[in-house]
Amino acid sequence: MSLCIYSREDFSEARRLLGHGSYGEVLESTEIRTGEVVALKRVFLRFVSPTYFPISAFREIQAHSCLNHPNIVSCWGVFSEPHTVTLVMEACLCDLNTLMEHSLGLAEDKARGVLRDILLGLSNCHEMGLIHRDIKSSNILVRENGEVCLGDFGLARPYRRGCLAGSSGGWEGKDAQLTAQVTSRWYRSPEILFGSGVYGPPIDMWAVGVLAVELLTGKPWAAGGSDLEQLSIIVAQLGSPEKTWPDVVNMPDYSKVSFTPCPPADLSVALGGSPSIEILSFISALLKWDPAARLTAEAALKHPFFDPSLPISSIAGLCAEIKSSSAARTSLPKSISFESITCQPPE
Numbered sequence: 001m002s003l004c005i006y007s008r009e010d011f012s013e014a015r016r017l018l019g020h021g022s023y024g025e026v027l028e029s030t031e032i033r034t035g036e037v038v039a040l041k042r043v044f045l046r047f048v049s050p051t052y053f054p055i056s057a058f059r060e061i062q063a064h065s066c067l068n069h070p071n072i073v074s075c076w077g078v079f080s081e082p083h084t085v086t087l088v089m090e091a092c093l094c095d096l097n098t099l100m101e102h103s104l105g106l107a108e109d110k111a112r113g114v115l116r117d118i119l120l121g122l123s124n125c126h127e128m129g130l131i132h133r134d135i136k137s138s139n140i141l142v143r144e145n146g147e148v149c150l151g152d153f154g155l156a157r158p159y160r161r162g163c164l165a166g167s168s169g170g171w172e173g174k175d176a177q178l179t180a181q182v183t184s185r186w187y188r189s190p191e192i193l194f195g196s197g198v199y200g201p202p203i204d205m206w207a208v209g210v211l212a213v214e215l216l217t218g219k220p221w222a223a224g225g226s227d228l229e230q231l232s233i234i235v236a237q238l239g240s241p242e243k244t245w246p247d248v249v250n251m252p253d254y255s256k257v258s259f260t261p262c263p264p265a266d267l268s269v270a271l272g273g274s275p276s277i278e279i280l281s282f283i284s285a286l287l288k289w290d291p292a293a294r295l296t297a298e299a300a301l302k303h304p305f306f307d308p309s310l311p312i313s314s315i316a317g318l319c320a321e322i323k324s325s326s327a328a329r330t331s332l333p334k335s336i337s338f339e340s341i342t343c344q345p346p347e
């Protein structure tokens with residue numbers, strides 16, 4: 001999708017703070033020419049120089065220049081100012097984390113719809129040769145009509161030739177080393193936790209498995225305070241890795257850690273209530289130690305959990321409740337100017 005170059009003057013003063021993250025803030029505004037409500041994601045420049053451009057904004061622009069899918073947030077363009085680069089995006093209601101704060105876990109029929117939307121977006125992303133690398137509830141956006149789409153492509157990167165037709169920019173071969181400092185810890189896959197710099201789409205699929213548990217229970221599945229603790233929680237849930245993932249012994253940090261051997265725990269206990277056989281089988285097929293054994297996004301969409309005979313419900317009602325409450329968005333005083341609501345760039 002080709003992106004437009006905008007200028008600050010194309011937009012009204014910001015009305016609300018839609019959210020903020022480690023790179024900047026997201027403000028609601030209106031495009032003056034069209035009257036369209038937009039989300040302006042402002043990424044702060046850590047230092048100002050004519051040649052400097054923040055890598056996260058670069059990754060995000062690069063990703064959006066080749067992605068165009070109903071389950072991926074639309075990005076229409078970009079503009080820059082001395083201290084910020086701003087992406088112009090569709091304005092969504094809230095993120096999935098906010099939605100979860102309004103419900104103590106979703107029923108399976110609702111979770112099915114949300115997970116299907118996420119997998120459709122991810123399947124397109126992987127098909128285009130990109131790994132998202134930061135799937136988590138606060139990076140999944142929810143539209144007012146209850147549709148869900150992938151947001152925050154600030155860590156996304158190509159993993160094979162294919163994205164950006166005719167270009168090999170950013171392409172890495174199978175053995176290229178990628179950074180292990182990706183994905184928020186609670187969603188971080190075992191291969192990354194064991195220090196591997198060779199990974200691909202399965203890291204996103206692990207995160208979807210973690211997210212699926214969170215959607216159903218309203219709580220994180222494995223909330224480790226350090227990488228070591230994260231791994232030990234996973235061992236307690238899935239059992240020791242060696243039996244189902246022989247290659248674990250070749251992971252860079254395998255010899256640096258040791259865990260008491262243990263059998264897998266019962267996933268239905270973590271899910272509480274009485275989960276269906278389909279959802280247990282679906283989540284188990286994502287939360288696999290061995291990345292090669294995890295479902296791909298395409299295969300996940302064909303799993304019996306998505307059998308057309310099973311009920312699927314929209315979260316539109318929940319979205320309407322959120323919209324009518326003030327919690328989803330932080331309102332700003334009407335008179336406030338664009339600059340004055342901008343917090344300081346992160347150190």
Ligand SMILES: Nc1ncnc2c1ncn2[C@@H]1O[C@H](COP(=O)(O)OP(=O)(O)OP(=O)(O)O)[C@@H](O)[C@H]1O
Nearest residue numbers: 018019020021022023024026039091092095138152
């Ligand atoms: N298009 C949008 N519409 C509505 N809200 C949005 C939109 N984009 C982002 N947000 C909100 O702003 C928050 C921060 O946005 P985003 O995750 O893109 O920024 P970030 O700085 O890259 O975050 P992170 O801390 O994950 O690195 C999101 O969690 C979400 O609540």
Ligand SMILES: [Mg+2]
Nearest residue numbers: 021138139152
């Ligand atoms: Mg984010």
